Amino acid sequence: MSLNISMKIEEALSKNFLLDDIKKQEILKFLLKYKVGHFLYASVLTRKFKLPPREVYLFLKELEKNEIVKSYYQIYCKTCDKKVHGLYETINEIPEIIECNECGEEISGIENSYVIYKVVKTDG
Secondary structure, three states: OOHHHHHHHHHHHHHHOOOOHHHHHHHHHHHOOOOOOOEEOHHHHHHHHOOOHHHHHHHHHHHHHOOOEEEEEEEEEOOOOEEEEEEEOOHHHOOOEEEOOOOOOEEEOOOOEEEEEEEOOOOO
16 A cells, blocks of 8 residues: 555554554554455454544544545344445445345345455555
């Protein structure tokens, strides 16, 4: 990612977390490995860096405002623990009921949706 993007990520980290410089650099180094088209899950940042989920989502929202990532909704079947169908850009696009393409279970689209983030801008 470019210096400009690195600076935006560092600013967003500082805005959303009280972190020492070492931890900030660890997170920055981790995020800079992502390429355009890769998906970033909030749960990965939460687990890997022991960060509060709420703050991770606020941080990712900040990256979205800076057009570094774009949010999408992914549906998961809780019966078979698999991804269901495609991605949705808005919550209004999610069908009320979706049939799991793996196990055939009918599930609530919105109740089984998660926000994921796709990297849309890097230096590469």
